[in-house]
Amino acid sequence: MWKIPKQYSHFAFGAIQAGITCAVASAIASMQFVAEGTFVSHWVRAYLSSWAAMLPVVIVAAPFIHWLAKRITR
Template identity: 50%
Template sequence: MFRIPHRFNHFLFSGIQSAMTCAVASAVSSVPFYSEKTFFDHWIRSYLLSWMVMLPLALVAAPLIRRIVGLLTASTRH
């Protein structure tokens, strides 16, 4: 089985996280279009646009968020 090297962990995590978040958010915002039978068209356009914006943001923001979380949580190491 093909496996991605560990050094790309950050990129893979950001890609999966942003893809899932955008899929759910764009689906929720597309619900009103369900009755018009244009749900999928609206969802896919919203999803692709939001993912193009969110992926670079997730790549940049993730290290900063990890640092903030590290500062706000207690370490179990002594």
């Protein structure tokens, strides 16, 4: 199986985290289109645009969030 080198694990984490978060958020935002039968097309567009916007944010923010979580917990 193909694997990413461990030194790039934060990028993999960011991609997965952004993907899951955007999938859920865009599905919730697209629920109004279920009745029209256009949920999937709206969800895909919303997912792709939000994932493209969130991926850099998550990759940049994840190390700080990890550091902050360590600082505020025992």
